[in-house]
Amino acid sequence: RQIETGLSEAIAKGELKLVFQPIVGRDLNIAGFEALIRWCSPEYGMVPPAMFIPIAEDSNLIHELGDWVIDEALAALKSWPRQYVSVNFSPRQFRRHNFVGHVVERVASAGVDPGRFQIEITETAIFDNAERAAEILFKLRQMGFRIALDDFGTGYSSLYNIRRFALDCLKIDRSFVDGMGRERESAAIVHSVIHLGRALGMEVVAEGVETAAQLEALRVAGCSHMQGFHLSRPVDAEEALLLAENGS
Ligand code: G
Ligand code: G
Numbered sequence: 001r002q003i004e005t006g007l008s009e010a011i012a013k014g015e016l017k018l019v020f021q022p023i024v025g026r027d028l029n030i031a032g033f034e035a036l037i038r039w040c041s042p043e044y045g046m047v048p049p050a051m052f053i054p055i056a057e058d059s060n061l062i063h064e065l066g067d068w069v070i071d072e073a074l075a076a077l078k079s080w081p082r083q084y085v086s087v088n089f090s091p092r093q094f095r096r097h098n099f100v101g102h103v104v105e106r107v108a109s110a111g112v113d114p115g116r117f118q119i120e121i122t123e124t125a126i127f128d129n130a131e132r133a134a135e136i137l138f139k140l141r142q143m144g145f146r147i148a149l150d151d152f153g154t155g156y157s158s159l160y161n162i163r164r165f166a167l168d169c170l171k172i173d174r175s176f177v178d179g180m181g182r183e184r185e186s187a188a189i190v191h192s193v194i195h196l197g198r199a200l201g202m203e204v205v206a207e208g209v210e211t212a213a214q215l216e217a218l219r220v221a222g223c224s225h226m227q228g229f230h231l232s233r234p235v236d237a238e239e240a241l242l243l244a245e246n247g248s
């Protein structure tokens with residue numbers, strides 16, 4: 001309740017900021033950045049999104065917050081030479097009335113090519129209402145947006161989603177990358193998702209790459225893209241621009 005009030009004021013007071021984490025290709029060039037929200041509250045300190053996003057989701061605040069994220073991400077993207085921006089959308093945002101029209105309008109008024117705007121959703125967003133999700137994803141693809149399935153392999157993961165929805169990108173959940181060096185199961189799952197993605201012409205992003213050994217194993221396995229602290233932590237907009245211009 002208190003956090004909810006604080007959060008609604010946080011936007012106006014400029015306490016929210018976006019950070020950007022590079023998503024790199026095999027040659028370590030930066031293909032895109034994932035936008036991640038941060039709330040630096042003078043009252044509560046650094047509030048992690050895992051704490052305030054669910055609170056925003058329980059109220060209509062998520063829409064105001066989501067709009068702020070989209071606009072901020074677009075503003076950053078405009079100065080990058082070629083990279084895409086990947087924006088997280090929670091299930092509730094995805095179910096918003098006229099979601100597609102809303103996103104299209106914001107991206108268009110920023111004068112940005114939808115091909116440089118990636119929408120990250122989890123399978124939970126699809127699972128809730130598969131019919132409606134199919135319609136939304138189809139429309140977004142038609143408009144030229146990139147679609148990524150986030151945290152792939154966790155929750156109600158289904159190959160059906162991959163068959164049914166045209167996706168641009170699969171993001172392998174970091175729990176599998178973490179387990180890769182220890183467990184046969186994780187390694188096998190990572191390998192098969194990489195092959196599946198390649199066979200279907202999708203980008204596959206391994207998340208949570210924290211060590212040189214993981215990076216090497218993923219490259220050997222043929223993974224197209226990597227993201228994680230070993231490559232770069234999320235950085236502020238200024239630093240993201242420098243990285244984008246240098247390309248690595
Ligand atoms: O950045 P961090 O690891 O703390 O993110 C924790 C969770 O918050 C992740 O699941 C991430 O997808 C989510 N998250 C981060 N930024 C945003 C955002 O701008 N919008 C939404 N809906 N979720 C976000
Ligand atoms: O759920 P989602 O994939 O959107 O979550 C993204 C979150 O993962 C971000 O908040 C980011 O801070 C975090 N993250 C990014 N790279 C790493 C990593 O290498 N290790 C760990 N533990 N977390 C990471």
Ligand code: MN
Nearest residue numbers: 034088120150
């Ligand atoms: Mn994500």
Ligand code: NA
Nearest residue numbers: 150151171207
């Ligand atoms: Na993820």
